[in-house]
Amino acid sequence: MHSINHTFTFSHPPEAVWQFLTDPDLMAQWLMKNDFKPIVGHAFQFKTNPIPSLNIDGIMHCTVLEIVPFKKLSYTWKAGPGNGKIELDTLVVWTLRPIANGTELHLEHSGFRDPENHDIYKGMMNGWLTNLQKMANYINTTQHGTTHA
Amino acid sequence: MAQPTLDTFQVIADPSRRKMLKLLSKNSLTINNLADNFDMSRPAVSKHVKILHTAGFISIQDIGRERYCILKQDGFNELQEFISYFDKFWVSKLKKLETLLNNKLDNKNN
Known part of the structure; x- marks a missing residue:
């Protein structure tokens, strides 16, 4: 705290x-x-x-x-x-x-607020939404046509 | 060395990595400093650091002869901003209170 x-x-x-x-x-x-x-x-x-x-x-x-x-x-x-x-x-x-x-x-x-609490998720979701979107795009692109389960 | 790509939740689901982020939210640390806080091998620490780095949670900078892990997360900075703002806020307010009380004392003595 x-x-x-x-x-x-x-x-x-x-x-x-x-x-x-x-x-x-x-x-x-x-x-x-x-x-x-x-x-x-x-x-x-x-x-x-x-x-x-x-x-x-x-x-x-x-x-x-x-x-x-x-x-x-x-x-x-x-x-x-x-x-x-x-x-x-x-x-x-x-x-x-x-x-x-x-x-x-x-x-x-x-x-x-302690970063170890729930806000870690909130903060990261806010701050990293862009990165997640990029990551999702990347995964969708690279996995297109293949089936990695 | 190839690392599996982990999503954000996988990255922070690991308690050791959460602890690393917590430590780094207070201070930038060298990988060795960071390793001192964990009961695990140095290569294991390095692996976690690499995962955090790959996921974009930290940056790694060479400063002098040391490699420093530096937090790159806005949420943590926000916390520091709150604390630093109110820390200064209270010091300035308490000084004002001190002045007021001293003036009061002077008036009484006069």
């Missing part, structure tokens, strides 16, 4: 950092516009500009999974080209730990 991990330390208590992770107005100031609510099961969106290189329309579809005040926050993070199509189905987990002079904040963004 592929994941992104970052640890940042802040010279502020976990309560202050927590505010910036869970107050929609404060979140908008550093992350993205959103309609987050600190309620488990709440579905919300982050909105940014489209990201054509990733085939993402700029809307992150999220659902709050876990809230442990001042300690842990997690939500799903899905995105795609629009029309409900999802290309990216991932998980964001924030963990806060009080340290001597403030807070250690850890981010894990996980669930990026």
